[in-house]
Amino acid sequence: MAQPDRLERVTDLLLVLLDTNRPLSLREIAERVPGYPEGHDARRQAFERDKKLLRDEGVPVVTASVESEDQTGYSVDPDAYYLPDLGLDPDEQAALNLAVAGVHLGEPIGREALSKLGLGGRWPRRGAPLPLVELPLVDGLPALPALFDAVRTGAVVTFAYRGETRTVDVAGIRFRGGHWYAVGWDRDRGEARTFRVDRIDGLPAAGAAGSSELPGDFDTDGAFAREPWHFGSGDAVEVDVAVDAAEAPQVVTALGPDAVVERSDDGAVVVRLVVTDVEALVSWVLDLLDHAEVLRPPEVRAAVVSRLQSFVVPGAAR
Amino acid sequence: MSPAPDTAGRLRRLLAILTWLAQEGEAPIDDVAARFDLTPNALVAELEMAACYGVPPYSPDQLLEIIVTDETVSTRVGTALARPRRLSPREGLALAASARALLAVPGSDDSGALSRALTKLDRALGGPTVDVELDTPALLDVVRHAVDRGERLAITYYSASSDQTAERTITPRHLFASEGHWYVDAWCEVADGVRRFRVDRIASATPAGPAAPEVLADELPAPGDRPVGPAGSTARGAFVPGPDSRRVRVATDRSMTWLLETIPSAAPVDDPGDRPVWELFVGGDAWLERLLLRLGPDAEVLDPVEDRALAPDAAARILARYGSAPA
Numbered sequence: 001m002a003q004p005d006r007l008e009r010v011t012d013l014l015l016v017l018l019d020t021n022r023p024l025s026l027r028e029i030a031e032r033v034p035g036y037p038e039g040h041d042a043r044r045q046a047f048e049r050d051k052k053l054l055r056d057e058g059v060p061v062v063t064a065s066v067e068s069e070d071q072t073g074y075s076v077d078p079d080a081y082y083l084p085d086l087g088l089d090p091d092e093q094a095a096l097n098l099a100v101a102g103v104h105l106g107e108p109i110g111r112e113a114l115s116k117l118g119l120g121g122r123w124p125r126r127g128a129p130l131p132l133v134e135l136p137l138v139d140g141l142p143a144l145p146a147l148f149d150a151v152r153t154g155a156v157v158t159f160a161y162r163g164e165t166r167t168v169d170v171a172g173i174r175f176r177g178g179h180w181y182a183v184g185w186d187r188d189r190g191e192a193r194t195f196r197v198d199r200i201d202g203l204p205a206a207g208a209a210g211s212s213e214l215p216g217d218f219d220t221d222g223a224f225a226r227e228p229w230h231f232g233s234g235d236a237v238e239v240d241v242a243v244d245a246a247e248a249p250q251v252v253t254a255l256g257p258d259a260v261v262e263r264s265d266d267g268a269v270v271v272r273l274v275v276t277d278v279e280a281l282v283s284w285v286l287d288l289l290d291h292a293e294v295l296r297p298p299e300v301r302a303a304v305v306s307r308l309q310s311f312v313v314p315g316a317a318r
Numbered sequence: 319m320s321p322a323p324d325t326a327g328r329l330r331r332l333l334a335i336l337t338w339l340a341q342e343g344e345a346p347i348d349d350v351a352a353r354f355d356l357t358p359n360a361l362v363a364e365l366e367m368a369a370c371y372g373v374p375p376y377s378p379d380q381l382l383e384i385i386v387t388d389e390t391v392s393t394r395v396g397t398a399l400a401r402p403r404r405l406s407p408r409e410g411l412a413l414a415a416s417a418r419a420l421l422a423v424p425g426s427d428d429s430g431a432l433s434r435a436l437t438k439l440d441r442a443l444g445g446p447t448v449d450v451e452l453d454t455p456a457l458l459d460v461v462r463h464a465v466d467r468g469e470r471l472a473i474t475y476y477s478a479s480s481d482q483t484a485e486r487t488i489t490p491r492h493l494f495a496s497e498g499h500w501y502v503d504a505w506c507e508v509a510d511g512v513r514r515f516r517v518d519r520i521a522s523a524t525p526a527g528p529a530a531p532e533v534l535a536d537e538l539p540a541p542g543d544r545p546v547g548p549a550g551s552t553a554r555g556a557f558v559p560g561p562d563s564r565r566v567r568v569a570t571d572r573s574m575t576w577l578l579e580t581i582p583s584a585a586p587v588d589d590p591g592d593r594p595v596w597e598l599f600v601g602g603d604a605w606l607e608r609l610l611l612r613l614g615p616d617a618e619v620l621d622p623v624e625d626r627a628l629a630p631d632a633a634a635r636i637l638a639r640y641g642s643a644p645a
Contacts, residue, residue, distance in 0.1 A: 007332070011368070012371055012373050015372065032374075053326050057330060057406075058409075083404045086442055092431045093435070095429075103420055105415070111355075112330055116333070116402065117403075117413075118400075133420065133422075134496040134497070135419050136497075145408040146407070152444040172446075172447055173447065173448055174450070178497030178498035246483050249455065249456065249518055249520065250476075253454070254453065286611040289608060289636060290635050305640050310615040312630050
């Protein structure tokens with residue numbers, strides 16, 4: 001007989017471990033699940049690989065001591081494996097289907113999650129009326145699910161960020177402008193901070209569930225540093241920037257209409273920004289070329305001029 | 319189609335199909351294949367194999383009981399493998415983020431069903447944890463209506479790479495958000511081809527009558543698979559070096575690596591000591607000016623040599639706006 005498919009062995013193992021009302025020893029498992037090798041060591045090795053696969057897939061394989069030569073028994077805890085009914089109405093199921101079909105995460109994980117929840121509903125046909133949103137999710141961001149879980153379980157996290165170790169009570173994670181951010185309370189600095197998730201080195205280490213000391217009234221939205229010039233630790237300065245009609249639509253979209261303090265008939269605007277990192281602001285203004293000009297305060301204006309003068313080599317003949 | 323998954327991926331997919339089928343009862347093979355990203359043949363092969371799984375004594379809960387006919391597949395409700403399962407952190411994140419992202423699109427949840435679904439989902443996951451902010455350009459609705467109704471738009475568009483504002487008449491076809499910005503792929507009558515536009519760079523848009531039927535009949539592939547000429551964008555997935563783009567080599571301080579890494583076409587080509595050399599594709603002078611100003615006076619264009627004047631010239635032009643002569 002051909003070597004049984006490993007998927008068959010793993011599927012059968014899952015069925016057996018779910019069905020049992022007492023922990024099963026490896027010998028009992030091998031009697032019920034076809035496909036394990038004969039020798040003790042080979043069988044143990046194959047089983048350990050299957051058990052790891054199931055656990056990696058989120059199946060809660062639990063161990064208990066049993067009276068057998070293996071001394072250890074295995075089962076799957078159904079309460080930890082199955083989800084209580086979410087009680088979604090058919091239109092709510094359809095809406096979630098639409099969200100998963102319309103938001104591209106770079107991998108099919110959303111679909112798998114929907115199926116895991118037991119949501120029915122057909123896939124929306126091509127050319128569905130809703131626009132599509134690309135949301136880079138897990139690709140290259142191994143820290144993101146760990147942060148998500150830390151918020152969910154109220155666990156403090158420790159991670160390496162720009163060469164320093166940070167201990168943070170994370171309040172929430174957010175996507176904005178193409179990047180994921182974690183917002184929370186930085187314990188070492190004693191203040192609210194925003195971290196870019198793609199700049200976190202390695203995986204965050206999470207404490208126990210409930211170890212977060214985040215105050216109940218923490219204002220995640222207020223604490224979120226939305227723009228590069230909010231990340232500095234300098235004193236907050238109000239800066240007015242004139243933006244011409246060419247760049248105004250993009251700038252107003254990015255900053256929101258509330259930032260606009262003046263609007264001309266030709267479409268030009270003046271925006272007011274609160275800045276804690278002048279260097280970051282200067283970089284942003286220069287990216288707008290001669291379509292933007294810092295109006296006040298004079299010291300920020302001077303910072304732009306000085307930066308520009310550094311590009312112009314005195315007396316250079318061209 | 320995705321590459322063939324390993325055993326873990328196949329198990330995940332098999333369980334997903336079973337759970338979904340348990341809810342649906344019976345479904346056309348084509349529908350199931352489309353949903354789970356398989357060819358119909360691969361789906362049938364996988365399910366026919368899985369129909370033999372199961373262990374004695376084959377109690378009703380222990381059988382997979384998959385029935386494959388010529389056109390449909392079905393399963394029995396209630397098998398142990400088909401009941402809803404808890405989500406992993408990644409899956410919970412994926413689902414919550416998808417729902418929040420779509421909610422951030424104006425007009426996407428008029429019935430409120432998605433908000434209600436998300437509230438129930440949040441409750442099961444342990445509270446709201448994720449937020450997604452998407453830009454809402456002033457003209458997003460106008461563009462969206464033009465897509466929905468098959469209408470042309472006369473637009474004023476500022477191209478950041480060429481630093482030009484121009485009038486164009488376009489037939490918007492496909493609206494999508496990527497890297498936090500909204501884009502529309504549209505038939506452009508000036509270019510006589512499909513072009514990609516950033517919606518927040520459209521200064522004005524006026525309806526210009528119904529679209530030509532032959533333009534609407536032309537089926538566009540998905541945005542990620544579509545080569546279109548750049549119309550001022552450098553976002554990942556949105557930038558394709560066009561026929562007019564040129565290759566530029568720049569040497570910078572290592573501290574600028576982070577900035578160059580955000581540019582999709584840029585790649586490090588040489589690394590002598592502390593000043594790595596980067597090669598990138600440039601679609602327009604203005605685009606390179608912006609980059610060089612942000613990289614600082616220390617960055618050096620190695621070639622083409624004509625581009626060495628760009629940053630000083632741009633700096634002088636901006637200084638004129640500040641009423642300062644170059645020092």
